[in-house]
Amino acid sequence: MKKVLVTGGSGLVGKALEAIIKEQAPSDEQWYFAGSKDADLTNLAATQTLFQREQPTHVIHLAAMVGGLFHNMNNNLDFLRNNLLINDHVLQTAHEQGCVKVVSCLSTCIFPDKTSYPIDETMVHNGPPHPSNYGYSYAKRLIDVQNHAYHDKYGRQYTSVIPCNIFGPHDNYKPEVSHVIPGMINRMHKLINEEPELPESEKVFTVFGSGKPLRQFIYSLDLAELMIWVLRNYESVEPIILSVDEAQEVTIYEVAEAIAKAFNFKGKLVCDTSKADGQFKKTASNAKLRSLLPNYTFTDFEKAIKTSVDWYKDNYDQARK
Numbered sequence: 001m002k003k004v005l006v007t008g009g010s011g012l013v014g015k016a017l018e019a020i021i022k023e024q025a026p027s028d029e030q031w032y033f034a035g036s037k038d039a040d041l042t043n044l045a046a047t048q049t050l051f052q053r054e055q056p057t058h059v060i061h062l063a064a065m066v067g068g069l070f071h072n073m074n075n076n077l078d079f080l081r082n083n084l085l086i087n088d089h090v091l092q093t094a095h096e097q098g099c100v101k102v103v104s105c106l107s108t109c110i111f112p113d114k115t116s117y118p119i120d121e122t123m124v125h126n127g128p129p130h131p132s133n134y135g136y137s138y139a140k141r142l143i144d145v146q147n148h149a150y151h152d153k154y155g156r157q158y159t160s161v162i163p164c165n166i167f168g169p170h171d172n173y174k175p176e177v178s179h180v181i182p183g184m185i186n187r188m189h190k191l192i193n194e195e196p197e198l199p200e201s202e203k204v205f206t207v208f209g210s211g212k213p214l215r216q217f218i219y220s221l222d223l224a225e226l227m228i229w230v231l232r233n234y235e236s237v238e239p240i241i242l243s244v245d246e247a248q249e250v251t252i253y254e255v256a257e258a259i260a261k262a263f264n265f266k267g268k269l270v271c272d273t274s275k276a277d278g279q280f281k282k283t284a285s286n287a288k289l290r291s292l293l294p295n296y297t298f299t300d301f302e303k304a305i306k307t308s309v310d311w312y313k314d315n316y317d318q319a320r321k
């Protein structure tokens with residue numbers, strides 16, 4: 001019997017994993033989804049108590065201080081310290097308690113800023129990250145270093161996945177924290193619902209920055225399926241990029257258009273170039289994933305955006321906003 005502990009189980013990816021696992025319900029696996037109410041993982045004793053209580057054999061480690069461009073720019077020290085603490089506590093406690101596998105989450109935004117494209121798994125440590133999110137990036141990069149060190153010293157199979165930008169139901173919509181998709185969903189919903197006397201065609205939605213940066217976006221339910229596959233089938237300490245194809249990269253302006261279409265928003269979209277663009281692109285290759293899982297079909301972007309917008313409208317009261 002496998003006992004899988006998911007840290008960060010109450011977040012965007014954790015909720016997607018829970019939804020997939022509920023459907024699959026394998027008889028030889030038990031899953032526990034822990035949020036910060038179960039344990040503050042910046043606290044070592046609380047981390048140890050959680051592991052002692054749940055007795056996991058396997059861990060999917062999602063818990064992290066997470067946020068979009070603007071949250072990172074203002075809080076690099078907190079991103080660095082909180083994530084260093086959480087990651088060290090989870091990995092060392094998993095090791096001490098004999099967990100056979102840990103799958104942790106890196107991100108394509110931790111790759112070097114100055115690089116060749118497409119980026120691949122061998123390039124994580126090749127140069128400084130973008131200055132906007134160096135705290136988060138260095139803390140995440142050290143997970144890979146630590147995984148190798150547990151392997152060298154103890155033969156542990158602790159590994160990591162590198163997702164591109166993620167979106168879906170249960171995202172974090174708080175304006176000061178959010179990534180671009182939940183941030184835009186929250187702002188467009190507000191714009192549509194405020195000043196009902198103003199015709200919608202006269203309303204103006206602001207895209208922060210130039211709208212030109214490029215991003216690859218993976219739907220959280222797709223990522224959850226792929227992470228479960230990694231947990232069960234991927235036997236290497238080396239990280240693996242979990243991303244849509246390079247051809248599926250979109251501009252930030254196209255993201256705004258897709259969200260507007262999902263809301264059936266009739267107003268105008270304008271770019272505010274006084275706001276930061278962040279990294280221009282971080283195009284990642286999913287060739288390693290494709291070599292192992294050639295037939296995986298990602299959910300269509302516009303369809304997944306529509307589902308995510310509808311989820312937000314239907315669950316407005318309970319959404320993190």
Ligand code: NAP
Nearest residue numbers: 008010011012013035036040041062063064066105107166
């Ligand atoms: P999220 O929705 O913000 O969820 C974060 C999770 O971490 C929540 O369950 C939260 O618990 C938990 N957490 C935060 N601080 C904690 C602490 N001190 N102790 C215990 N738990 C804590 O984030 P997500 O988007 O699902 O991200 C999951 C993973 O994917 C992260 O490792 C992130 O770095 C990575 N990632 C995310 C993206 C993206 O676009 N979102 C892209 C690439 C990689 P509570 O909510 O209960 O407080």
Ligand code: GDP
Nearest residue numbers: 068069178179180183184208209213276277278
């Ligand atoms: P990143 O992919 O790590 O840079 O983080 P984000 O998900 O925050 O995406 C940032 C990009 O989206 C930048 O080019 C921003 O200028 C742009 N953007 C446009 N509107 C928004 C918004 O409402 N929130 C956020 N976070 N970014 C936005």
